[in-house]
Amino acid sequence: MTDFLETIQSRSDLIQQAFFEHIYLSFVALAIGIAIALPLGILIARHRKYAEPVIGVTAVFQTIPSLALFGFLVPLMGIGSNTALIALIIYALLPILRNTYTGLTSVDSSIIEAGRGMGMTRTQILKQIEFPLALPFIMAGIRTATVLTVGIATLATFVGAGGLGDVIYRGLQSYNNSLVLAGALPVALLAISFDLLLKWVEKKATPKGMKTQ
Amino acid sequence: MIRFDQVTKRFADGTEALKDVSLTIPTGKLTVIIGPSGCGKTTLMKMINHLEVPTSGDVLIDEQSIKDRDEVELRRSIGYVIQRIGLFPHMTIAKNAALVPTLKGWSAEKTKERVSELMNITGLDPETYLHRFPLELSGGQQQRVGVVRALAGDPNIVLMDEPFSALDPISREQLQDELRNLQQRIQKTIVFVTHDMDEALKIADHIIVLRAGKVEQTGSAHDLIHEPANDFVRNFIGQDRINRQRSFGQRKISELSSYYKQAKIGELVVSINSSEDVEKAIALLEQPQTDVLAIYTNEEFVGYIDQTSLLKAVLAKEVGASSYD
Numbered sequence: 351m352t353d354f355l356e357t358i359q360s361r362s363d364l365i366q367q368a369f370f371e372h373i374y375l376s377f378v379a380l381a382i383g384i385a386i387a388l389p390l391g392i393l394i395a396r397h398r399k400y401a402e403p404v405i406g407v408t409a410v411f412q413t414i415p416s417l418a419l420f421g422f423l424v425p426l427m428g429i430g431s432n433t434a435l436i437a438l439i440i441y442a443l444l445p446i447l448r449n450t451y452t453g454l455t456s457v458d459s460s461i462i463e464a465g466r467g468m469g470m471t472r473t474q475i476l477k478q479i480e481f482p483l484a485l486p487f488i489m490a491g492i493r494t495a496t497v498l499t500v501g502i503a504t505l506a507t508f509v510g511a512g513g514l515g516d517v518i519y520r521g522l523q524s525y526n527n528s529l530v531l532a533g534a535l536p537v538a539l540l541a542i543s544f545d546l547l548l549k550w551v552e553k554k555a556t557p558k559g560m561k562t563q
Numbered sequence: 564m565i566r567f568d569q570v571t572k573r574f575a576d577g578t579e580a581l582k583d584v585s586l587t588i589p590t591g592k593l594t595v596i597i598g599p600s601g602c603g604k605t606t607l608m609k610m611i612n613h614l615e616v617p618t619s620g621d622v623l624i625d626e627q628s629i630k631d632r633d634e635v636e637l638r639r640s641i642g643y644v645i646q647r648i649g650l651f652p653h654m655t656i657a658k659n660a661a662l663v664p665t666l667k668g669w670s671a672e673k674t675k676e677r678v679s680e681l682m683n684i685t686g687l688d689p690e691t692y693l694h695r696f697p698l699e700l701s702g703g704q705q706q707r708v709g710v711v712r713a714l715a716g717d718p719n720i721v722l723m724d725e726p727f728s729a730l731d732p733i734s735r736e737q738l739q740d741e742l743r744n745l746q747q748r749i750q751k752t753i754v755f756v757t758h759d760m761d762e763a764l765k766i767a768d769h770i771i772v773l774r775a776g777k778v779e780q781t782g783s784a785h786d787l788i789h790e791p792a793n794d795f796v797r798n799f800i801g802q803d804r805i806n807r808q809r810s811f812g813q814r815k816i817s818e819l820s821s822y823y824k825q826a827k828i829g830e831l832v833v834s835i836n837s838s839e840d841v842e843k844a845i846a847l848l849e850q851p852q853t854d855v856l857a858i859y860t861n862e863e864f865v866g867y868i869d870q871t872s873l874l875k876a877v878l879a880k881e882v883g884a885s886s887y888d
């Protein structure tokens with residue numbers, strides 16, 4: 351235990367830098383992932399015949415083991431944080447895409463029909479009805495994507511993109527268990543705290559009238 | 564006036580929901596569309612606000628084809644109570660009810676006043692319910708909110724798809740009366756879909772009977788009862804209801820067959836065809852030269868009837884027995 355605290359102290363620069371790199375990687379990937387998956391989800395909910403192929407393709411990416419995906423990308427993109435970001439974005443896509451689609455398509459058709467019948471435009475229906483009702487689903491998707499991304503970002507070290515994986519890797523190489531722990535613990539803490547935070551947000555995002563269900 | 568001109572609707576799977584339907588729905592009247600489940604009532608109704616588009620033929624409002632109208636503007640001018648209620652679960656009753664006024668850009672004050680007025684009319688206390696969410700209301704209460712929402716924007720045409728189906732008989736009767744009153748006061752064109760013949764006969768100015776995508780008969784309640792166009796309409800209305808609605812004198816003598824007597828019960832006999840009505844029989848029996856009527860169906864003697872047997876039949880009707888069927 352004292353070993354561990356000493357390690358943290360002596361390597362605090364490294365750990366701190368890695369921590370911020372890790373957050374940077376996860377969040378940029380997540381932001382871009384949302385920016386792609388959310389509109390795409392809305393699009394395939396509108397044109398359902400494209401839904402299966404689009405979700406299918408993202409699902410295939412999801413099945414590639416993360417280390418292998420990083421491995422595939424290096425010959426194509428070289429090493430560096432862009433490579434890591436691409437890989438992370440690919441993993442973030444599916445949960446957000448699928449949940450956006452499911453959320454939007456599970457809105458009761460009678461509600462949409464009522465909106466149309468009252469003379470709401472498609473945009474009004476999307477903004478005022480479909481989106482609020484799908485929001486809990488979408489938030490759940492973002493939560494899954496966040497936890498996933500924070501975890502997988504640990505592998506960014508293999509393409510030279512830094513992150514807490516650096517700390518763990520160095521610890522492993524030098525048989526320094528304390529250092530490994532000093533890298534792994536923040537990853538776990540990050541994942542857990544984002545999970546809790548987003549769970550709370552998800553609850554807040556559930557429209558009031560829906561909670562009685 | 565809403566006019567359907569040879570409208571056919573075929574869905575993508577080949578189902579023909581409407582087959583060459585031509586009809587008119589008069590302005591300022593309450594028109595009821597009635598028919599068995601799946602006969603195309605909802606489809607017909609949805610064509611009026613362009614939620615369904617005819618495969619062929621045309622729907623016109625005041626002789627203007629709805630194809631030439633802006634869809635959104637058209638729908639805002641037509642109130643719509645959908646069959647499956649369809650309240651927005653994430654909005655309060657106040658917001659749900661105020662939807663069309665909000666879309667139309669009414670002032671908050673005017674909207675609120677209008678919504679409260681309609682809530683009171685439909686028997687929902689605004690204080691209690693305005694701030695609730697739909698799922699915090701019973702099915703019947705939700706249905707009333709659906710009616711309020713449809714009327715809130717002050718539309719000229721109101722489409723109501725089985726709006727009272729989830730109500731208990733008492734509230735149902737109450738709302739039917741309210742609707743009748745409201746309609747007589749504001750003279751809107753109301754198109755009302757129902758399964759329930761009693762409801763139709765009670766509230767309708769004009770009834771359209773539909774079967775399997777075809778119009779079987781159109782007319783007033785009186786027309787339907789006194790001159791059902793065919794056996795389908797007769798059966799759909801039900802002989803019981805026809806009897807209940809028709810005065811005794813207008814019944815056919817043949818409906819009194821259970822009161823026929825086989826023994827000749829008087830001296831002075833006059834023959835009459837069983838397809839004549841009871842009034843005619845009474846008139847004949849009143850004459851001093853007639854004691855008893857000999858009844859013939861298709862030239863064939865079927866029995867005798869006299870004043871006593873008619874009296875029995877009247878009494879049976881009065882106590883509600885149906886032995887004359």
Ligand SMILES: Nc1ncnc2c1ncn2[C@@H]1O[C@H](COP(=O)(O)OP(=O)(O)OP(=O)(O)O)[C@@H](O)[C@H]1O
Nearest residue numbers: 574575576578580599600601602603604605606607
């Ligand atoms: N979108 C659709 N695709 C295919 N068939 C449909 C569609 N909508 C309705 N139908 C069919 O068209 C016919 C008429 O349906 P409609 O909903 O108009 O009946 P309805 O008279 O309103 O029945 P109910 O009294 O049960 O509400 C039915 O056979 C129904 O199955």
Ligand SMILES: [Mg+2]
Nearest residue numbers: 604605606646
């Ligand atoms: Mg229907």
